[in-house]
Structures are given as structure tokens and as C-alpha cells.
Amino acid sequence: MIDFQAIIEGISNNLQSVYDRGDVATYIPELAKADKNKFGIHLIDSSNNNFSSGDSEEAFSIQSISKVLSLAQAFGKVGDQLWKRVGVEPSGDPFNHLSLLEMENGIPRNPLINAGALVVCDVLISHFDNPKDDFLSYVRRISNEPEIYYDEKVAQSEKRSGFNNYAAAYLLKSYGNLKNDVETVLDFYFHQCSLTMSCRQLAKLFYIFMNKGKCLQGQAYLSINQVKRINAIMLTCGFYDEAGEFAFEVGLPGKSGVGGGIVALLPNKFCVVTWSPGLNPKGNSKLGMLALEQLTSKTGLSIF
Ligand code: DON
DSSP states (O other): OOOHHHHHHHHHHHHHTOOOOOBOOOSSGGGGGOOTTOOEEEEEETTOOEEEEESTTSOEEOGGGHHHHHHHHHHHHHGGGGGGTSOOSOOOSOTTOOHHHHHTTTOOSOTTSHHHHHHHHHHHHHHOSSHHHHHHHHHHHHHTOTTOEEOHHHHHHHHHHOHHHHHHHHHHHHTTOOOSOHHHHHHHHHHHHTEEEOHHHHHHHHHHHHTTTBOTTSOBOSOHHHHHHHHHHHHHHTTGGGHHHHHHHTOSOEEEOTTSEEEEEETTTEEEEEEOOOBOTTSSBHHHHHHHHHHHHHHOOSOO
């Protein structure tokens, strides 16, 4: 039996001496306040044993990690129809690039780049009367964590500075791939990205992706086939132009966010979340990637 607690503590200790922790994201001014000395890690195994170290109880902005959750809700709702409006190929580009969108007539490469996530938001807005409330309660129900909230300050900060997302939304609209108005879609998207929670809460939430679509309470939210597909998208697209590097170093499906969180999972074995706000030049948590590389190398547990 693997001693996850000892391994995680060992990794936390190793990382304390890393001098270059990357840089916190500043293009959303509210995120610039994060402390890059923070580091937290939480792992849940398939029998719901929990292991953690560092600042794993501190809430942080999950940002793009939320795109997997909105994708899950939309896919669960409309099924394979979703793929008429968004692709499943890696883009090889940064998360906010727009050039492919124009070349490919307004069909985003995948649901994890910003343009693709905006289409997913549009689908949810068309299907729910109160999409922000419905999305939040979906997240609270899956995780069984009623104390998860949107961070209004972060959402408003991104609304004031998110010109690139405005450009993506207007481009999508011009190609007929947004049914609702641009302001409504962006308001939902900025709130979705502002979700704030701890490593532990996020690991409970992503448990469904390692447990064939069922949450810790045993309720099914996705079919086995849908989970397979979402995990495939995380593996190939979850780290944008660093997806290859993440597969190479870590070898797990996962998703990063510019708040410094990373979630990764090994189907039927474990789900792990790291948080450290310093990012590498590609926008992924520097210490998070190092920690997960050590975790899969030390345990020998990866999809490869
Ligand atoms: O749209 C944005 O730019 C942010 N709300 C989310 C970006 C993000 O987290 C990219 N992931 N690494």
C-alpha cells in the first residue's frame, strides 16, 4: 500500500527550497493580490481516504478549472449535440488565442480554451432560467460543500479588464455561435471563473471524474462514456500549449487555472489538487507542476 501522506509531505518539503516560484497573474488585477509563498496539496483516493499538506484548506480562485465543470453540466444536459458547436482537438495555442477561431469559422477548437468555454456558457444560459444559481448549486451538490461561493470582486475585476474575452465573444457572435447576448454570456463566464474553494473542496468536486461520473455520495452526474470523453479533453487540452509537457512530466488528465490551482486524476485510483499562485510563462502553476511530476514519479501511478 502506498503511503500517500508521507509522499505528499515529502514533496511539500522538497518544494519549500524552490527559489523561483514563477509570477502571479496580474491581467486580472484582483488575482495580483495572491501570495506566491502559498502551497497546498490535497489527495483523495478511491476509498475516500484524504491526504493533505500545506495550505490545502485555504480558498483560492479556481479560474479555468471551472471550465471542466461547466462542460460537465452542459454535456450532461445536451449530450453529443454539444460537439456541433465546439471541437475536441488540442489547439497548441495559449488559452486566449483567437486566430484559430477566425480560421475555423467560429467553432472553437475545444471547450477548455476561452472561446470554447464561452460557447459552453451560452449552452447553459439557453437551458437554465437562472444559470449562475443553477451552476453554483450543481457544484455544491457534487462536492457536498454548501460553502462554495463566487468571488464577486474577482468577477467584477475580470469584467473590467477582460477585453480579450469580449473580443472572443463578439467574434463567436459574428459567426452565429452565441445564441444569447454577449454581456449575459460574459457575466456568466466571469462568475464561473471566480468560483473560490480550497484544494480539499476542489478534490471532492473532481472525484466524479475519477469515479465514473459518481460523486462521493454515490449519485451519478455523468455516464461512464461522458467521463471518458471529458478526461480525454483534459489530457489533450487541459494545459493549452503545455498539454504535451504536462502529459510528458505528469502523465495524468488534468486542468490548470491562472489562480494557481491544478487538478489531476488517475481514473479509479485518486484525484489530487495543488495550489500555488506563481505561474510559469505558459500560465500554469510552477510548483504545482513540479509537485505532480514528483507524485507520479515517486508512486509510479500515471495513465502511462
Ligand atoms: O478568461 C480568463 O482569462 C480567465 N478567467 C481564466 C484563464 C485561465 O485560468 C487559464 N488557465 N490557465
